[in-house]
Amino acid sequence: MRKVLSIAAVLFAAAAYPAFAQSTSANARLGGGKTVTVNAVKPAEGAAYLEIALPAGTQKLDGLGDQFMPLKSGGREATLVAVDLNKDGIDEIVVRGQVTSTESAIIVFQWNAAQNQFLPIEITNDGDDRKPFLFTDNASSVSIDNNRIEVHLTRVDQSGRSAQVIERYRWDGDGLKYFEDH
Numbered sequence: 001m002r003k004v005l006s007i008a009a010v011l012f013a014a015a016a017y018p019a020f021a022q023s024t025s026a027n028a029r030l031g032g033g034k035t036v037t038v039n040a041v042k043p044a045e046g047a048a049y050l051e052i053a054l055p056a057g058t059q060k061l062d063g064l065g066d067q068f069m070p071l072k073s074g075g076r077e078a079t080l081v082a083v084d085l086n087k088d089g090i091d092e093i094v095v096r097g098q099v100t101s102t103e104s105a106i107i108v109f110q111w112n113a114a115q116n117q118f119l120p121i122e123i124t125n126d127g128d129d130r131k132p133f134l135f136t137d138n139a140s141s142v143s144i145d146n147n148r149i150e151v152h153l154t155r156v157d158q159s160g161r162s163a164q165v166i167e168r169y170r171w172d173g174d175g176l177k178y179f180e181d182h
Helices: 002-016
Strands: 020-031 034-043 049-054 057-061 071-073 076-078 080-083 092-098 103-112 117-120 122-124 134-137 141-145 148-156 162-171 175-181
Touching (some): 020 103, 071 080, 071 092, 103 148
Parallel strands (some): 071 141
Antiparallel strands (some): 103 134, 141 148, 162 175
């Protein structure tokens, strides 16, 4: 009888608190031997966000979309990736969030030591537009390897023919810039 009551209490408590989906964490290097914990959180209700446990307190980065979309890094699928894209010894944080039913946005956050916070970097697309995000369709896959971001997508021309394309973005000194597609 006591065991049944304990199970019932656990089930009641689980129903009373919202469950979190797509939640994960990673460590990001700040340099000087310091690291921070980055938590990607998607509550059962509401938009996805990041929480970063900084030495001076928690930084919350919201407005990341309805849910996280997968990224690939090191042959594994991940919700967020901490990687040193510009080779300065400090990790950038890369996330991808679904912003509409067909589109997602890739956002890269860089540590700003003067402001003691992570800020979005600008990404220059193939049309030379600079924005703090890169739009891609939800069906595309995104991989982060060798200090570059690759977006694998399907393009359809005016005649209806489709082609598989890989767009590549790499660090250009002050942000990520489109540099080729195949």
